[in-house]
Amino acid sequence: MSQEIWADVLGYVRKNISEVEYHTWFAPLKNLGVQDGSLVLGVRNSFAQEWLRKQYQGLLEDALRSLGAQHPQVSFQVLPAAQDALLLPSDPPPGPPPAPGRPASPIPVDNRKTLNPKYTFENFVVGPNNNLAHAAALAVAESPGKAYNPLFVYGDVGLGKTHLMHAVGHYIAERFPDKRIEYVSTETFTNELINAIREDKTTQFRNRYRSVDLLLVDDIQFLAGKERTQEEFFHTFNALYENHKQIILSSDRPPKDIQTLEGRLRSRFEWGLITDIQSPEYETRVAILKMNAEHNRIDIPQEVLELIARQVTTNIRELEGALMRVVAFSSLNNVPFSRAVAAKALSNVFAPQEVKVEMMDVLRQVASHFNMPPDVIRGSGRVREVVIPRQVAQYLIRDLTDHSLPEIGQFFGRDHSTVMHAISKVTEQLGKDTELTAAVETLRRKMKGLDEDADG
Numbered sequence: 312m313s314q315e316i317w318a319d320v321l322g323y324v325r326k327n328i329s330e331v332e333y334h335t336w337f338a339p340l341k342n343l344g345v346q347d348g349s350l351v352l353g354v355r356n357s358f359a360q361e362w363l364r365k366q367y368q369g370l371l372e373d374a375l376r377s378l379g380a381q382h383p384q385v386s387f388q389v390l391p392a393a394q395d396a397l398l399l400p401s402d403p404p405p406g407p408p409p410a411p412g413r414p415a416s417p418i419p420v421d422n423r424k425t426l427n428p429k430y431t432f433e434n435f436v437v438g439p440n441n442n443l444a445h446a447a448a449l450a451v452a453e454s455p456g457k458a459y460n461p462l463f464v465y466g467d468v469g470l471g472k473t474h475l476m477h478a479v480g481h482y483i484a485e486r487f488p489d490k491r492i493e494y495v496s497t498e499t500f501t502n503e504l505i506n507a508i509r510e511d512k513t514t515q516f517r518n519r520y521r522s523v524d525l526l527l528v529d530d531i532q533f534l535a536g537k538e539r540t541q542e543e544f545f546h547t548f549n550a551l552y553e554n555h556k557q558i559i560l561s562s563d564r565p566p567k568d569i570q571t572l573e574g575r576l577r578s579r580f581e582w583g584l585i586t587d588i589q590s591p592e593y594e595t596r597v598a599i600l601k602m603n604a605e606h607n608r609i610d611i612p613q614e615v616l617e618l619i620a621r622q623v624t625t626n627i628r629e630l631e632g633a634l635m636r637v638v639a640f641s642s643l644n645n646v647p648f649s650r651a652v653a654a655k656a657l658s659n660v661f662a663p664q665e666v667k668v669e670m671m672d673v674l675r676q677v678a679s680h681f682n683m684p685p686d687v688i689r690g691s692g693r694v695r696e697v698v699i700p701r702q703v704a705q706y707l708i709r710d711l712t713d714h715s716l717p718e719i720g721q722f723f724g725r726d727h728s729t730v731m732h733a734i735s736k737v738t739e740q741l742g743k744d745t746e747l748t749a750a751v752e753t754l755r756r757k758m759k760g761l762d763e764d765a766d767g
Protein backbone atom coordinates (compact mmCIF):
# COMPACT_ATOMS: atom_id res chain seq x y z
CA MET A 312 0.00 0.00 0.00
CA SER A 313 1.32 3.41 -0.83
CA GLN A 314 2.52 5.62 2.00
CA GLU A 315 -0.13 8.20 1.04
CA ILE A 316 -2.98 5.77 1.60
CA TRP A 317 -1.35 4.58 4.80
CA ALA A 318 -1.15 8.20 5.94
CA ASP A 319 -4.89 8.49 5.25
CA VAL A 320 -5.57 5.35 7.28
CA LEU A 321 -3.58 6.78 10.16
CA GLY A 322 -5.41 10.07 9.82
CA TYR A 323 -8.76 8.29 10.14
CA VAL A 324 -7.60 6.28 13.13
CA ARG A 325 -6.20 9.31 14.87
CA LYS A 326 -9.51 11.12 14.71
CA ASN A 327 -11.20 8.23 16.47
CA ILE A 328 -8.92 7.54 19.40
CA SER A 329 -7.03 9.47 22.03
CA GLU A 330 -3.60 10.91 21.32
CA VAL A 331 -2.00 8.62 23.88
CA GLU A 332 -3.47 5.56 22.24
CA TYR A 333 -2.35 6.81 18.87
CA HIS A 334 1.22 7.41 19.91
CA THR A 335 1.45 4.19 21.89
CA TRP A 336 0.02 1.82 19.32
CA PHE A 337 -0.13 3.40 15.89
CA ALA A 338 2.87 5.67 15.52
CA PRO A 339 5.31 2.69 15.78
CA LEU A 340 3.44 0.58 13.18
CA LYS A 341 5.17 -0.19 9.92
CA ASN A 342 3.18 -0.49 6.71
CA LEU A 343 4.38 -3.72 5.10
CA GLY A 344 2.05 -3.49 2.12
CA VAL A 345 -0.85 -5.62 0.93
CA GLN A 346 -0.44 -9.39 0.85
CA ASP A 347 -3.25 -11.72 -0.29
CA GLY A 348 -5.75 -8.88 -0.06
CA SER A 349 -4.82 -8.04 3.49
CA LEU A 350 -3.00 -4.95 4.73
CA VAL A 351 -0.03 -6.23 6.71
CA LEU A 352 1.28 -4.09 9.54
CA GLY A 353 4.59 -4.69 11.29
CA VAL A 354 4.55 -4.57 15.10
CA ARG A 355 7.32 -4.78 17.67
CA ASN A 356 6.20 -7.78 19.69
CA SER A 357 3.41 -10.26 20.08
CA PHE A 358 1.89 -8.32 22.92
CA ALA A 359 1.38 -5.32 20.65
CA GLN A 360 0.11 -7.72 18.00
CA GLU A 361 -2.55 -9.18 20.28
CA TRP A 362 -3.54 -5.82 21.69
CA LEU A 363 -3.94 -4.25 18.27
CA ARG A 364 -5.89 -7.23 17.05
CA LYS A 365 -8.22 -7.15 20.01
CA GLN A 366 -8.69 -3.43 20.37
CA TYR A 367 -8.15 -1.81 17.01
CA GLN A 368 -8.61 -4.28 14.18
CA GLY A 369 -12.18 -3.10 13.60
CA LEU A 370 -11.13 0.53 13.59
CA LEU A 371 -8.41 -0.14 11.01
CA GLU A 372 -10.89 -1.97 8.83
CA ASP A 373 -13.31 0.93 9.15
CA ALA A 374 -10.51 3.23 8.05
CA LEU A 375 -9.88 1.13 4.95
CA ARG A 376 -13.60 0.96 4.24
CA SER A 377 -13.85 4.73 4.47
CA LEU A 378 -11.16 4.89 1.79
CA GLY A 379 -13.20 2.66 -0.52
CA ALA A 380 -12.01 -0.88 0.30
CA GLN A 381 -14.81 -3.40 -0.36
CA HIS A 382 -13.61 -6.18 1.91
CA PRO A 383 -11.04 -4.61 4.18
CA GLN A 384 -8.69 -6.98 5.93
CA VAL A 385 -5.84 -6.18 8.27
CA SER A 386 -3.23 -8.47 9.74
CA PHE A 387 -0.25 -7.94 12.02
CA GLN A 388 3.20 -9.36 11.79
CA VAL A 389 5.89 -9.24 14.46
CA LEU A 390 8.96 -7.58 13.00
CA PRO A 391 12.33 -9.30 13.23
CA ALA A 392 14.90 -7.66 15.48
CA ALA A 393 16.73 -5.65 12.81
CA GLN A 394 13.62 -3.95 11.48
CA ASP A 395 12.36 -3.47 14.97
CA ALA A 396 15.54 -1.58 15.87
CA LEU A 397 14.57 1.01 13.31
CA LEU A 398 11.44 1.73 15.26
CA LEU A 399 12.83 2.18 18.74
CA PRO A 400 11.35 5.36 20.16
CA SER A 401 14.72 6.58 21.35
CA ASP A 402 15.75 7.16 17.75
CA PRO A 403 15.74 10.88 17.04
CA PRO A 404 13.15 11.79 14.43
CA PRO A 405 14.71 12.47 11.04
CA GLY A 406 15.04 16.17 10.46
CA PRO A 407 17.30 18.69 8.76
CA PRO A 408 20.72 19.15 10.36
CA PRO A 409 21.16 22.42 12.27
CA ALA A 410 22.34 25.37 10.23
CA PRO A 411 26.14 25.58 10.25
CA GLY A 412 27.64 27.77 12.93
CA ARG A 413 24.44 27.90 14.94
CA PRO A 414 23.39 25.49 17.67
CA ALA A 415 20.05 23.76 17.15
CA SER A 416 17.49 25.56 19.23
CA PRO A 417 15.66 25.29 21.48
CA ILE A 418 17.98 22.88 23.28
CA PRO A 419 15.73 20.05 24.41
CA VAL A 420 15.86 19.08 28.06
CA ASP A 421 17.22 15.57 28.43
CA ASN A 422 14.08 14.33 30.00
CA ARG A 423 14.74 10.68 29.62
CA LYS A 424 17.90 10.53 31.65
CA THR A 425 16.14 9.53 34.83
CA LEU A 426 13.55 7.37 33.13
CA ASN A 427 14.03 3.65 32.61
CA PRO A 428 13.79 3.06 28.84
CA LYS A 429 11.93 -0.20 29.37
CA TYR A 430 9.16 1.38 31.42
CA THR A 431 6.88 2.55 28.63
CA PHE A 432 3.14 2.16 28.05
CA GLU A 433 3.90 -0.18 25.21
CA ASN A 434 5.75 -2.57 27.50
CA PHE A 435 3.07 -2.47 30.17
CA VAL A 436 0.74 -5.46 30.13
CA VAL A 437 -2.78 -4.44 31.11
CA GLY A 438 -4.86 -6.88 33.12
CA PRO A 439 -7.77 -6.75 35.54
CA ASN A 440 -5.26 -6.12 38.34
CA ASN A 441 -4.00 -2.81 36.97
CA ASN A 442 -6.42 -1.58 34.33
CA LEU A 443 -7.77 1.30 36.39
CA ALA A 444 -4.30 2.56 37.29
CA HIS A 445 -3.30 2.17 33.65
CA ALA A 446 -6.33 4.12 32.43
CA ALA A 447 -5.66 6.88 34.94
CA ALA A 448 -2.01 7.08 33.89
CA LEU A 449 -3.05 7.31 30.24
CA ALA A 450 -5.45 10.11 31.04
CA VAL A 451 -2.75 11.98 32.94
CA ALA A 452 -0.27 11.48 30.12
CA GLU A 453 -2.77 12.96 27.74
CA SER A 454 -3.73 15.97 29.83
CA PRO A 455 -0.99 16.59 32.36
CA GLY A 456 -2.05 18.86 35.19
CA LYS A 457 -5.67 18.65 34.12
CA ALA A 458 -7.06 15.13 34.36
CA TYR A 459 -6.17 13.99 37.86
CA ASN A 460 -3.78 15.91 40.03
CA PRO A 461 -2.09 14.41 41.90
CA LEU A 462 -2.37 10.87 40.63
CA PHE A 463 -1.72 8.59 43.57
CA VAL A 464 -0.88 4.97 42.69
CA TYR A 465 -0.48 2.45 45.46
CA GLY A 466 0.17 -1.28 45.68
CA ASP A 467 2.56 -3.89 47.02
CA VAL A 468 6.20 -4.09 46.00
CA GLY A 469 7.13 -4.97 42.46
CA LEU A 470 3.71 -4.57 40.88
CA GLY A 471 4.48 -1.87 38.33
CA LYS A 472 3.96 1.47 40.07
CA THR A 473 7.32 2.83 38.98
CA HIS A 474 6.85 1.42 35.52
CA LEU A 475 3.55 3.24 35.12
CA MET A 476 4.97 6.55 36.37
CA HIS A 477 7.86 6.35 33.95
CA ALA A 478 5.48 5.49 31.14
CA VAL A 479 3.75 8.83 31.68
CA GLY A 480 7.16 10.47 31.76
CA HIS A 481 8.23 8.89 28.47
CA TYR A 482 5.01 9.81 26.83
CA ILE A 483 5.25 13.44 27.82
CA ALA A 484 8.99 13.59 27.04
CA GLU A 485 8.29 12.34 23.55
CA ARG A 486 5.47 14.72 22.81
CA PHE A 487 6.80 17.79 24.58
CA PRO A 488 10.59 17.60 24.50
CA ASP A 489 11.04 20.88 26.33
CA LYS A 490 8.88 19.98 29.32
CA ARG A 491 10.89 19.33 32.44
CA ILE A 492 10.37 15.98 34.04
CA GLU A 493 11.79 14.94 37.37
CA TYR A 494 11.61 11.44 38.78
CA VAL A 495 12.78 11.00 42.34
CA SER A 496 12.40 8.47 45.12
CA THR A 497 11.31 9.88 48.44
CA GLU A 498 14.58 8.67 49.89
CA THR A 499 16.60 10.65 47.35
CA PHE A 500 14.40 13.69 47.85
CA THR A 501 15.07 13.47 51.58
CA ASN A 502 18.83 13.02 51.17
CA GLU A 503 19.08 15.87 48.71
CA LEU A 504 17.19 18.09 51.08
CA ILE A 505 19.51 17.18 53.97
CA ASN A 506 22.53 17.96 51.80
CA ALA A 507 21.02 21.20 50.60
CA ILE A 508 20.42 22.32 54.15
CA ARG A 509 23.94 21.35 55.17
CA GLU A 510 25.51 23.12 52.22
CA ASP A 511 23.22 26.10 52.48
CA LYS A 512 21.72 25.44 49.06
CA THR A 513 18.04 25.18 49.87
CA THR A 514 17.18 27.86 47.32
CA GLN A 515 18.70 25.78 44.52
CA PHE A 516 16.94 22.72 45.85
CA ARG A 517 13.59 24.52 45.82
CA ASN A 518 14.10 26.03 42.42
CA ARG A 519 14.90 22.67 40.99
CA TYR A 520 11.80 20.89 42.21
CA ARG A 521 9.43 23.78 41.84
CA SER A 522 10.27 24.45 38.22
CA VAL A 523 9.37 21.06 36.77
CA ASP A 524 6.34 20.31 34.61
CA LEU A 525 5.97 16.74 35.75
CA LEU A 526 7.10 15.47 39.14
CA LEU A 527 7.17 11.74 39.77
CA VAL A 528 7.79 10.73 43.37
CA ASP A 529 8.24 7.09 44.27
CA ASP A 530 7.55 5.47 47.65
CA ILE A 531 5.96 8.51 49.22
CA GLN A 532 5.13 6.41 52.31
CA PHE A 533 8.74 7.09 53.38
CA LEU A 534 7.72 10.66 54.17
CA ALA A 535 6.20 9.24 57.34
CA GLY A 536 7.89 10.61 60.41
CA LYS A 537 10.16 13.02 58.48
CA GLU A 538 8.79 16.38 59.49
CA ARG A 539 11.28 18.62 57.75
CA THR A 540 10.96 16.71 54.49
CA GLN A 541 7.17 16.81 54.77
CA GLU A 542 7.31 20.54 55.24
CA GLU A 543 9.50 20.98 52.17
CA PHE A 544 7.45 18.61 50.09
CA PHE A 545 4.28 20.44 51.11
CA HIS A 546 5.60 23.66 49.61
CA THR A 547 6.88 21.93 46.50
CA PHE A 548 3.49 20.31 46.06
CA ASN A 549 1.66 23.61 46.43
CA ALA A 550 3.94 25.45 44.03
CA LEU A 551 3.48 22.83 41.35
CA TYR A 552 -0.20 22.33 41.93
CA GLU A 553 -0.97 26.03 41.73
CA ASN A 554 0.87 26.21 38.43
CA HIS A 555 -1.11 23.24 37.08
CA LYS A 556 1.95 21.05 36.92
CA GLN A 557 1.31 17.33 37.10
CA ILE A 558 2.32 15.35 40.18
CA ILE A 559 2.30 11.54 40.35
CA LEU A 560 2.96 9.76 43.61
CA SER A 561 3.46 6.09 44.34
CA SER A 562 3.17 4.36 47.66
CA ASP A 563 2.79 0.90 49.12
CA ARG A 564 -0.45 1.98 50.82
CA PRO A 565 -3.20 4.60 50.43
CA PRO A 566 -2.71 8.05 52.02
CA LYS A 567 -5.07 7.30 54.88
CA ASP A 568 -2.82 4.44 56.00
CA ILE A 569 0.41 6.42 56.01
CA GLN A 570 1.04 7.00 59.68
CA THR A 571 2.46 10.26 60.95
CA LEU A 572 1.78 12.03 57.71
CA GLU A 573 0.68 15.60 58.29
CA GLY A 574 -3.04 16.05 57.75
CA ARG A 575 -2.53 18.84 55.22
CA LEU A 576 -0.34 16.60 53.08
CA ARG A 577 -2.67 13.66 53.39
CA SER A 578 -5.61 15.72 52.26
CA ARG A 579 -3.61 17.04 49.30
CA PHE A 580 -2.74 13.50 48.27
CA GLU A 581 -6.44 12.82 48.19
CA TRP A 582 -7.30 15.80 45.99
CA GLY A 583 -6.76 13.98 42.75
CA LEU A 584 -7.29 10.32 42.00
CA ILE A 585 -6.20 7.40 44.16
CA THR A 586 -5.86 4.13 42.35
CA ASP A 587 -4.34 0.79 43.24
CA ILE A 588 -2.51 -2.06 41.52
CA GLN A 589 -3.15 -5.61 42.68
CA SER A 590 -1.19 -8.79 42.11
CA PRO A 591 -1.59 -10.01 38.54
CA GLU A 592 -3.65 -13.11 37.84
CA TYR A 593 -2.27 -16.07 35.97
CA GLU A 594 -3.04 -14.91 32.41
CA THR A 595 -1.50 -11.52 33.02
CA ARG A 596 1.60 -13.15 34.52
CA VAL A 597 2.01 -15.32 31.44
CA ALA A 598 1.56 -12.27 29.19
CA ILE A 599 4.17 -10.33 31.17
CA LEU A 600 6.65 -13.21 30.86
CA LYS A 601 5.99 -13.47 27.17
CA MET A 602 6.54 -9.78 26.66
CA ASN A 603 9.75 -9.98 28.68
CA ALA A 604 11.08 -12.92 26.73
CA GLU A 605 10.42 -11.10 23.48
CA HIS A 606 11.89 -7.89 24.79
CA ASN A 607 15.09 -9.81 25.54
CA ARG A 608 14.85 -11.74 22.27
CA ILE A 609 14.55 -15.10 24.00
CA ASP A 610 12.64 -17.83 22.25
CA ILE A 611 11.09 -19.85 25.04
CA PRO A 612 8.16 -22.28 24.78
CA GLN A 613 4.79 -21.22 26.10
CA GLU A 614 4.54 -24.16 28.52
CA VAL A 615 7.77 -23.10 30.20
CA LEU A 616 6.39 -19.58 30.67
CA GLU A 617 3.25 -21.13 32.12
CA LEU A 618 5.26 -23.14 34.61
CA ILE A 619 7.09 -20.02 35.75
CA ALA A 620 3.83 -18.10 36.02
CA ARG A 621 2.44 -20.79 38.30
CA GLN A 622 5.51 -20.66 40.54
CA VAL A 623 5.67 -16.91 41.10
CA THR A 624 2.34 -15.42 41.91
CA THR A 625 2.60 -12.08 43.65
CA ASN A 626 5.56 -9.94 42.66
CA ILE A 627 6.32 -9.07 39.03
CA ARG A 628 9.92 -8.25 39.74
CA GLU A 629 10.33 -11.78 41.11
CA LEU A 630 8.46 -13.16 38.14
CA GLU A 631 10.98 -11.52 35.80
CA GLY A 632 13.80 -12.74 38.02
CA ALA A 633 12.50 -16.30 37.76
CA LEU A 634 12.47 -16.08 33.98
CA MET A 635 16.05 -14.85 33.94
CA ARG A 636 17.04 -17.65 36.28
CA VAL A 637 15.60 -20.23 33.93
CA VAL A 638 17.34 -18.60 30.97
CA ALA A 639 20.68 -18.53 32.79
CA PHE A 640 20.32 -22.10 33.99
CA SER A 641 19.55 -23.42 30.55
CA SER A 642 22.40 -21.55 28.93
CA LEU A 643 24.96 -22.44 31.62
CA ASN A 644 24.10 -26.11 31.35
CA ASN A 645 23.62 -25.96 27.63
CA VAL A 646 20.19 -27.57 27.67
CA PRO A 647 17.14 -26.38 25.74
CA PHE A 648 14.20 -24.89 27.60
CA SER A 649 11.74 -27.40 28.97
CA ARG A 650 9.39 -27.57 31.92
CA ALA A 651 11.74 -29.97 33.68
CA VAL A 652 14.68 -27.61 33.22
CA ALA A 653 12.61 -24.65 34.45
CA ALA A 654 11.44 -26.56 37.51
CA LYS A 655 15.00 -27.51 38.28
CA ALA A 656 16.24 -23.94 37.81
CA LEU A 657 13.62 -22.61 40.20
CA SER A 658 13.77 -25.40 42.77
CA ASN A 659 16.37 -23.60 44.91
CA VAL A 660 14.19 -20.55 45.21
CA PHE A 661 10.69 -21.93 45.25
CA ALA A 662 9.19 -25.13 46.57
CA PRO A 663 10.04 -27.79 44.00
CA GLN A 664 7.15 -28.51 41.70
CA GLU A 665 6.29 -31.96 40.53
CA VAL A 666 6.80 -31.80 36.78
CA LYS A 667 5.34 -34.52 34.68
CA VAL A 668 7.26 -35.02 31.48
CA GLU A 669 4.97 -34.42 28.52
CA MET A 670 5.23 -35.93 25.07
CA MET A 671 5.91 -32.52 23.62
CA ASP A 672 8.85 -32.00 26.01
CA VAL A 673 10.45 -35.21 24.83
CA LEU A 674 9.86 -34.40 21.20
CA ARG A 675 11.43 -30.96 21.62
CA GLN A 676 14.50 -32.30 23.36
CA VAL A 677 14.99 -34.98 20.74
CA ALA A 678 14.50 -32.44 17.97
CA SER A 679 17.04 -30.11 19.50
CA HIS A 680 19.51 -32.97 20.04
CA PHE A 681 19.30 -34.04 16.41
CA ASN A 682 19.08 -30.45 15.26
CA MET A 683 15.85 -30.91 13.39
CA PRO A 684 12.42 -29.22 13.64
CA PRO A 685 9.93 -31.18 15.82
CA ASP A 686 7.40 -31.18 13.00
CA VAL A 687 9.81 -32.98 10.72
CA ILE A 688 10.25 -35.74 13.30
CA ARG A 689 6.49 -36.04 13.62
CA GLY A 690 6.03 -35.85 9.86
CA SER A 691 5.94 -38.59 7.29
CA GLY A 692 9.57 -38.54 6.09
CA ARG A 693 11.17 -41.98 5.82
CA VAL A 694 14.84 -41.19 5.41
CA ARG A 695 17.15 -42.58 8.05
CA GLU A 696 18.04 -39.09 9.39
CA VAL A 697 14.41 -38.64 10.39
CA VAL A 698 13.47 -42.22 11.24
CA ILE A 699 16.13 -42.64 13.94
CA PRO A 700 15.17 -39.49 15.91
CA ARG A 701 11.51 -40.47 15.56
CA GLN A 702 12.18 -43.92 16.98
CA VAL A 703 14.26 -42.45 19.80
CA ALA A 704 11.47 -40.00 20.62
CA GLN A 705 8.87 -42.77 20.73
CA TYR A 706 11.14 -44.93 22.85
CA LEU A 707 11.78 -42.13 25.36
CA ILE A 708 8.14 -41.13 25.57
CA ARG A 709 7.21 -44.68 26.42
CA ASP A 710 10.01 -44.80 28.95
CA LEU A 711 9.46 -41.45 30.66
CA THR A 712 5.71 -40.82 30.48
CA ASP A 713 2.58 -42.77 31.34
CA HIS A 714 1.24 -42.63 27.81
CA SER A 715 0.01 -45.82 26.18
CA LEU A 716 1.20 -47.09 22.81
CA PRO A 717 -1.99 -45.94 21.02
CA GLU A 718 -1.64 -42.47 22.58
CA ILE A 719 1.96 -42.21 21.45
CA GLY A 720 0.91 -43.48 18.03
CA GLN A 721 -1.75 -40.78 17.82
CA PHE A 722 0.75 -38.10 18.78
CA PHE A 723 2.90 -39.16 15.86
CA GLY A 724 -0.01 -39.76 13.47
CA ARG A 725 0.74 -43.49 13.37
CA ASP A 726 -0.74 -46.66 14.81
CA HIS A 727 0.39 -48.42 17.96
CA SER A 728 2.16 -51.24 16.13
CA THR A 729 4.52 -48.76 14.47
CA VAL A 730 5.38 -47.39 17.90
CA MET A 731 5.94 -50.90 19.23
CA HIS A 732 8.25 -51.58 16.34
CA ALA A 733 10.19 -48.36 16.97
CA ILE A 734 10.63 -49.22 20.64
CA SER A 735 11.93 -52.69 19.95
CA LYS A 736 14.28 -51.31 17.30
CA VAL A 737 15.83 -48.88 19.78
CA THR A 738 15.97 -51.48 22.56
CA GLU A 739 17.74 -53.85 20.25
CA GLN A 740 20.39 -51.28 19.30
CA LEU A 741 21.10 -50.05 22.81
CA GLY A 742 24.56 -51.11 23.90
CA LYS A 743 25.48 -52.01 20.32
CA ASP A 744 25.19 -48.71 18.50
CA THR A 745 27.32 -46.35 20.60
CA GLU A 746 26.06 -43.18 19.00
CA LEU A 747 22.44 -44.11 19.55
CA THR A 748 23.13 -45.28 23.09
CA ALA A 749 24.85 -42.01 23.95
CA ALA A 750 21.97 -40.00 22.46
CA VAL A 751 19.36 -41.92 24.42
CA GLU A 752 21.29 -41.61 27.66
CA THR A 753 21.96 -37.90 27.26
CA LEU A 754 18.35 -37.23 26.43
CA ARG A 755 17.06 -39.35 29.27
CA ARG A 756 19.19 -37.38 31.72
CA LYS A 757 18.00 -34.07 30.38
CA MET A 758 14.39 -35.12 30.52
CA LYS A 759 14.73 -36.16 34.11
CA GLY A 760 15.62 -32.58 34.94
CA LEU A 761 19.39 -33.06 34.91
CA ASP A 762 19.37 -35.06 38.10
CA GLU A 763 22.65 -36.77 37.51
CA ASP A 764 24.75 -34.02 35.96
CA ALA A 765 24.74 -30.24 35.89
CA ASP A 766 23.29 -29.97 39.37
CA GLY A 767 22.75 -26.26 40.12
Ligand SMILES: Nc1ncnc2c1ncn2[C@@H]1O[C@H](COP(=O)(O)OP(=O)(O)OP(=O)(O)O)[C@@H](O)[C@H]1O
Binds near residue numbers: 429436474599628
Ligand atom coordinates in the same frame (compact mmCIF):
# COMPACT_ATOMS: atom_id res chain seq x y z
N1 LIG B 1 1.90 -4.66 33.89
C1 LIG B 1 3.20 -4.87 33.66
N2 LIG B 1 3.63 -5.22 32.44
C2 LIG B 1 4.94 -5.47 32.21
N3 LIG B 1 5.89 -5.38 33.15
C3 LIG B 1 5.52 -5.02 34.38
C4 LIG B 1 4.17 -4.75 34.70
N4 LIG B 1 4.09 -4.41 35.99
C5 LIG B 1 5.35 -4.48 36.47
N5 LIG B 1 6.20 -4.83 35.51
C6 LIG B 1 7.66 -5.02 35.67
O1 LIG B 1 7.91 -5.49 36.98
C7 LIG B 1 9.08 -4.91 37.51
C8 LIG B 1 8.74 -4.23 38.81
O2 LIG B 1 7.92 -3.09 38.54
P1 LIG B 1 8.07 -1.70 39.29
O3 LIG B 1 9.49 -1.43 39.65
O4 LIG B 1 7.36 -0.69 38.52
O5 LIG B 1 7.29 -2.05 40.63
P2 LIG B 1 6.92 -1.10 41.84
O6 LIG B 1 5.49 -1.36 42.11
O7 LIG B 1 7.33 0.28 41.58
O8 LIG B 1 7.80 -1.74 42.98
P3 LIG B 1 8.41 -1.03 44.30
O9 LIG B 1 7.28 -0.87 45.23
O10 LIG B 1 9.40 -2.07 44.77
O11 LIG B 1 9.05 0.24 43.89
C9 LIG B 1 9.60 -3.96 36.45
O12 LIG B 1 10.62 -4.61 35.71
C10 LIG B 1 8.40 -3.72 35.56
O13 LIG B 1 8.76 -3.45 34.21
